[in-house]
Amino acid sequence: MAEIKCVELCKSYQQGDAVVKALDHVTLNIEQGSFVCLSGPSGSGKTTLLNMVGGLDELDSGEISIDGQRVDLLGKGPLADLRLHHIGFVFQAYNLIPVLTARENVEFVMQVQGVPTAERREKSMAILREVGLEGMENRRPAQLSGGQQQRVAVARAIVSQPKLVLADEPTANLDSVSAKHLMELFRELNEHHGVTFMISTHDERVMRYAGRLIKMQDGRVIDDVKQVPE
Amino acid sequence: MAATNRLPAGPMARMAWRNLWRNHRRTLIMLLAITVGVWAMIFMTALMRGMVDQMIEDGIDALPGFVQIHHPDFRDDPSVENSLAPPGPGLLEALQSPEVAGWASRVRVPAMISSERDSRGVTLLGVDPAGELALGFNPESIVEGRFLESPDDSGLVIGRKLLERLETDLGKRIVIMGQDTENEIADRGFRIVGVYKGKLAALEENYVYAGRSTVQTLLKMNGQVSEIAVTGRNYRDPGPLLDVVSDAAPKDADVRPWTELDSYLGLMLGVMDGFVLVWVVVIFLALSFGLVNTLMMAVFERIREFGLMQALGMKPSAIRYQVLLESLMLLLLGLLAGNLLAVASIIPIRDGIDLSAVAQGMEMMGVSSILYPSLYFQDVVMANVVVIVLGILTSLLPAWRASQYRPVEAIAKT
Numbered sequence: 001m002a003e004i005k006c007v008e009l010c011k012s013y014q015q016g017d018a019v020v021k022a023l024d025h026v027t028l029n030i031e032q033g034s035f036v037c038l039s040g041p042s043g044s045g046k047t048t049l050l051n052m053v054g055g056l057d058e059l060d061s062g063e064i065s066i067d068g069q070r071v072d073l074l075g076k077g078p079l080a081d082l083r084l085h086h087i088g089f090v091f092q093a094y095n096l097i098p099v100l101t102a103r104e105n106v107e108f109v110m111q112v113q114g115v116p117t118a119e120r121r122e123k124s125m126a127i128l129r130e131v132g133l134e135g136m137e138n139r140r141p142a143q144l145s146g147g148q149q150q151r152v153a154v155a156r157a158i159v160s161q162p163k164l165v166l167a168d169e170p171t172a173n174l175d176s177v178s179a180k181h182l183m184e185l186f187r188e189l190n191e192h193h194g195v196t197f198m199i200s201t202h203d204e205r206v207m208r209y210a211g212r213l214i215k216m217q218d219g220r221v222i223d224d225v226k227q228v229p230e
Numbered sequence: 231m232a233a234t235n236r237l238p239a240g241p242m243a244r245m246a247w248r249n250l251w252r253n254h255r256r257t258l259i260m261l262l263a264i265t266v267g268v269w270a271m272i273f274m275t276a277l278m279r280g281m282v283d284q285m286i287e288d289g290i291d292a293l294p295g296f297v298q299i300h301h302p303d304f305r306d307d308p309s310v311e312n313s314l315a316p317p318g319p320g321l322l323e324a325l326q327s328p329e330v331a332g333w334a335s336r337v338r339v340p341a342m343i344s345s346e347r348d349s350r351g352v353t354l355l356g357v358d359p360a361g362e363l364a365l366g367f368n369p370e371s372i373v374e375g376r377f378l379e380s381p382d383d384s385g386l387v388i389g390r391k392l393l394e395r396l397e398t399d400l401g402k403r404i405v406i407m408g409q410d411t412e413n414e415i416a417d418r419g420f421r422i423v424g425v426y427k428g429k430l431a432a433l434e435e436n437y438v439y440a441g442r443s444t445v446q447t448l449l450k451m452n453g454q455v456s457e458i459a460v461t462g463r464n465y466r467d468p469g470p471l472l473d474v475v476s477d478a479a480p481k482d483a484d485v486r487p488w489t490e491l492d493s494y495l496g497l498m499l500g501v502m503d504g505f506v507l508v509w510v511v512v513i514f515l516a517l518s519f520g521l522v523n524t525l526m527m528a529v530f531e532r533i534r535e536f537g538l539m540q541a542l543g544m545k546p547s548a549i550r551y552q553v554l555l556e557s558l559m560l561l562l563l564g565l566l567a568g569n570l571l572a573v574a575s576i577i578p579i580r581d582g583i584d585l586s587a588v589a590q591g592m593e594m595m596g597v598s599s600i601l602y603p604s605l606y607f608q609d610v611v612m613a614n615v616v617v618i619v620l621g622i623l624t625s626l627l628p629a630w631r632a633s634q635y636r637p638v639e640a641i642a643k644t
Contacts, residue, residue, distance in 0.1 A: 051638045054541070056636075056638040056641070057636065057637075057638040080545040083543040084542070085543070089541055091641060095534070095538045095541075095641060097535055098252075099249055099252060100245065104241070107241075108237075109542050111241050112235055112544055113543075
């Protein structure tokens with residue numbers, strides 16, 4: 001479980017001569033075990049916020065802490081440890097390692113964690129079955145469709161049951177049945193294992209699974225509502 | 231928590247291997263370059279070593295012996311006056327030690343040789359044939375007639391080239407003239423009983439062999455000799471032999487190893503080791519540009535992947551290991567192929583390459599016209615170590631670059 005506190009987050013990017021405010025004084029408190037959706041138009045700052053929480057990018061100012069640990073103050077090594085052991089990422093583009101098979105991609109994080117082979121194999125096969133990729137475990141990313149690749153990426157993010165999953169448009173390349181199946185899986189992990197989810201999405205169906213919906217625009221939080229998930 | 235956040239050895243090696251073959255053509259070209267480079271290092275070094283070894287061995291054959299004992303003034307004035315007594319009991323005992331492979335005492339004096347058509351200055355060697363054979367005289371070098379049979383053999387063995395110069399022939403008589411111990415001109419007729427073939431024409435022209443007792447009598451040397459030549463087991467390290475001989479030699483005698491007797495050859499041996507290292511490093515430097523370029527290209531093509539790995543929790547150091555492992559695999563493959571190719575190229579020419587077309591030039595360098603490659607284990611090790619060590623050092627830059635990308639920027643790369 002992970003409690004996330006964001007205080008006055010600011011991040012700007014230089015785009016040509018213009019300075020774009022990707023995050024503009026964003027303050028959020030996400031309770032542990034939450035299922036949060038970030039919505040908003042492209043460029044509203046959803047992905048930037050996820051990257052900041054995951055320690056993938058540096059803030060201009062502000063503070064982020066996960067379970068009381070200041071993420072913004074961590075060096076490269078401790079940040080890598082945090083991501084390895086506590087955070088699962090699902091990126092907008094599938095971001096699989098092309099030379100590894102589906103199973104090896106799923107096992108990658110566990111290998112780096114030092115999980116024994118037998119346990120790794122069992123967990124990876126189970127999660128691939130769960131995301132509907134049974135029988136495709138030995139295919140490389142180039143031999144999988146976009147949707148299948150996305151499911152491998154999701155499987156990789158959740159296989160070691162991190163405290164926090166940061167997912168950027170996880171259903172963007174999935175058909176409605178697969179998307180529903182995936183969201184049910186997320187919900188199961190959230191409800192039964194207490195995994196905190198922060199999902200950025202445009203997909204209304206995904207938003208319906210969230211207990212909290214945060215709308216962003218121009219780097220600001222413009223709406224933050226709690227709802228009863230479907 | 232895993233301290234290094236890197237893949238275990240097996241998966242890391244598997245991933246490195248697959249990454250290596252993502253771009254077959256580039257990897258094969260780089261492999262070819264490393265292979266040819268390593269081949270050039272080993273093969274050319276073997277040829278150079280062979281040439282230098284031959285120069286040294288030929289030089290030692292001309293001495294001959296690894297260590298020589300002389301009268302203290304003999305090197306300045308190699309005349310009959312500067313002679314010494316034959317080995318005494320102490321020295322004879324030392325000459326039986328395991329370090330000694332063979333020895334001979336001989337008379338070596340400047341002399342004039344005359345046929346009915348020509349006269350030339352030569353070095354007259356008064357030898358004990360058994361001792362010369364023990365020292366390494368090759369009986370097969372006698373191309374006509376025979377070698378001397380005893381120290382008091384009255385015949386003369388001369389070189390093939392000298393035979394031509396004197397316009398004489400086997401069985402004919404020639405006159406040897408020298409200065410005896412009373413500073414008188416001593417001369418004597420000898421019959422040519424044998425003609426030898428030297429590795430160098432200069433040897434054939436310069437050295438003539440006669441029986442030691444015959445020469446001692448001619449020059450009134452009263453049993454004295456010009457030098458005692460001792461040969462050992464390893465010409466590259468004459469030190470132990472020198473110690474044995476020096477300890478037993480007369481106190482006032484001049485005892486020197488071949489490296490001092492022919493300082494040019496001695497220097498050559500020392501310089502060669504340094505030269506091999508320079509040669510290997512120079513080839514590697516040429517190779518390293520290709521290696522860095524290949525690895526940099528491989529890194530640039532995979533920026534997104536490196537970002538992803540970091541995002542998933544791999545530490546920058548683990549990314550560096552990953553790139554270095556790929557480089558190591560490439561180097562090891564190239565080394566394997568290069569070593570095999572070098573050995574495969576050397577085996578067919580181990581009996582020598584005939585360079586008689588450029589024999590005169592070779593002879594000016596003191597090398598005979600047949601070049602034998604010398605493959606030294608230490609040279610092979612040096613080439614391999616240089617390629618591995620410098621190859622890894624060269625790969626540090628691309629590996630460091632791969633680990634320096636910020637995950638968010640790297641993942642955004644297309």
